[in-house]
Amino acid sequence: MADPAAGRPFKKVLIVGAGPSGLLLAVLLSKHGIPVHILEASHELDQQPRAAHYGPPAIPELTRAGVMDLLEKNGGMRLNSMYWRRFDDHTQIAGFDGSVLKDAGNVATTLTEDMRTACLPMQDLDALLLDMFVTKYNGQVSWRHRVTNVGGQNEGDATAWAEVEVLTGDLDMTKATVSETKRYEADYIVGCDGANSIVRRSLFGDNYPGKTWDAQIIATNTYYDFAGKFGFNDANFIIHPEHFFMAAKITNDGLYRVTYGETPGLTREEYVERQAMKFELMLPGHPKPDEYKTINFSPYKMHQRCAEKFRVGRVMLAADAAHLCNPWGGLGITGGFVDVGGLVDCLIGIWDGRADESILDLYSEKRIEKWQTVIDPISSENFRRVSDSNPDTILERDEWMQLCKKIEGDVPATKEVLMGAMGVRYDFTQHYTK
Template identity: 35%
Template sequence: MSESSEVIIVGAGPVGLLTALGLARQGVEVTVLDSEPEVVRSPRAAVYFHTTISILKKLGLADEAHAIGLSSTEFAMHWLETGEVMRSDMRDALEPGQEFDHNLHFGQHILAELVIAHLDHLPNARVLWNHAVKALAQDARGVRLAADTDEGEVRFSAHWVIGADGARSTVRQLAGLPFEGMTWPDRFVATNIDYPFLDFGFGYANMVVDPDNWAVIGRLGRENLWRLTYGEDAGLDEQSILERLPERFAAILPDPSVPYRIDNFSPYRVHQRCVPSFRVGRVLLAGDAAHACNPCGGLGLTGGVIDADALSDTLGAVIGGRAGESVLDFYAAERRRVFLEVTSPMSANFKRLLSEKDPARRAQDKAEMFAQAEKGGAEVRASSLAELIKGAPMPVEPAVA
């Protein structure tokens, strides 16, 4: 069996789906393939900065995102060993004239489902589940793919293929691209927990600083469910991590005697990695397939959404005859530069700040952060970094709506 499409996107996470929607709204025929049977609901990113919300508006999603999500402007740092708290308001760090002055909180899977609902109304877009890509070949005319399905092997042909299939990207591997960088020695554990953090002075977005019990804690949406992510010994298996949860929560929660409920639990390894090129001929990469960073600061999904916007603009312009293929090289070079110069070092520094072992360095970090907060310094606020992650605008004219 063989099928064809103008563009095939591998990966039905937010980055792949947003890229598909951006292209489909320009009239491009798009097929999204994913090996999963449905949208993955395990704990993942849940905070959308103001730059991300602007992209959602561009794609006709902002009104629904605001109806679904929880709006916030505050960010708080908590020092576990001293009980000190530093609060910041992102509005103090924004340049005048920003379209949105807040963040939105809701699960990444909810965004994926929202985008799919919009794609379902477009005759030139489709999402195919249970399609595990296993082979890829390309020449000057196009790309050929093979995927395993429940009914057997299906072959596809396309003019362009986009790999948005995450840090373990099959497309990246089939394109022969190494994933250069490092893996953090500790294991991250993402949990969804029902706990009254607001009663203990927490904001909707929080970082807990401690050499042993650091954590990132954020509200997931309108319901009282929170994402609590912490670090664990990489040598432990999943069952051992689960058995240690009460002990770890006793150290991290402000009052562990207050009852809590864990709704989800997901240990995973975290990387700081990037491909040498986001483009190999007619194969392009976006999101975690191209670059991966630790989640401290919430910069990974932000960078991926900006990739999706930039790639749908540039590839749409090429297909629509508004630009030559060189704009795809610009996309590849600029998004890689931004990751290496901004996203990766900033996220790595957030991780270091949270888990710094040296008491003197920890004290110095805290003093600097309080001083910057008093000055209204944007360096302290993860949300302000979203402006830097945007990078240079893509050199294409927008499609006519």
């Protein structure tokens, strides 16, 4: 069998983490013929309710991976409307009709003209990408391989390496037994191993500049008839200083991501016990537990953090391993997928002999710049908006909501405003030299 790396500047990429960003990176590199190996500490894909909405800037990457062709067949959908609402009566304050992006016209990429936000629970997206990687591209995933350290960040290192503990026994990683240790080598290692990234810690220790919000968030996947009974839009942000929440449709059968604020400092058991009280207080119709069905429940803290570099020698970072933001607006996963697309273009440029390794420094520089100028400020403002202390006057004070009111019913203006989100992207192919 012919060696796909024969005559190429490098032979292999090692990805740490089989989450959405790691799997998307693996699919896009494999599609171009670049050999990839994924190391994952768990025995399975993450099943917790995390990301579910992937904004317009992420659509080009999902399209070229082939995901968008399979979205609806796998229970996914497109998001068409987003509104901010009052807490007391849940009436609309301001918002926009995202269906105008179904035909976005001449956009930054020629891959697609339908730029509406895509909706699919992360565990379903992961399963779709994993199947593509393993079945279509014969990709290699080593499960229960817990990376403990990586190297290759020093100038002159000919390869990168990862030290790995192979786990056995109990499926709970904290109780599992280490059966053996291994060392894997590759030309490049990419850390896609999340907020607690071992790859990032191998580079920078515990230094992850930024802050943790003084707030507790609970994410659930819940069946409740928001649209049919109460006229809710596809995505709804209910503004309140304490009882703020989001209800956003994520599948066509009526499953919603309901994310809400809670009192910090309680145990998981206490949060579970309080859910019925919170839902009855917050949700339209003040439902009792037998009126809805919650199938996933996950408390988490919110962060705004960014690593000092996304590339050190032969080691790169992407997505949550590289930067974090609060989830209000979906810029975390969307920004992570845009990272992946940019890094893919950089590695393809090197692989094809159209760029040298300095393009990886540019990847680090530009993606950090986009976090600082787009992701961090916009996501921070999104959270301040939904948790505003005086919802009754927010329209008078909030420029974004005033803009939404101004462009209401104006299709060209709405398209222009919504496509402004594409500013989080950066075209690295413009730096190809050949």
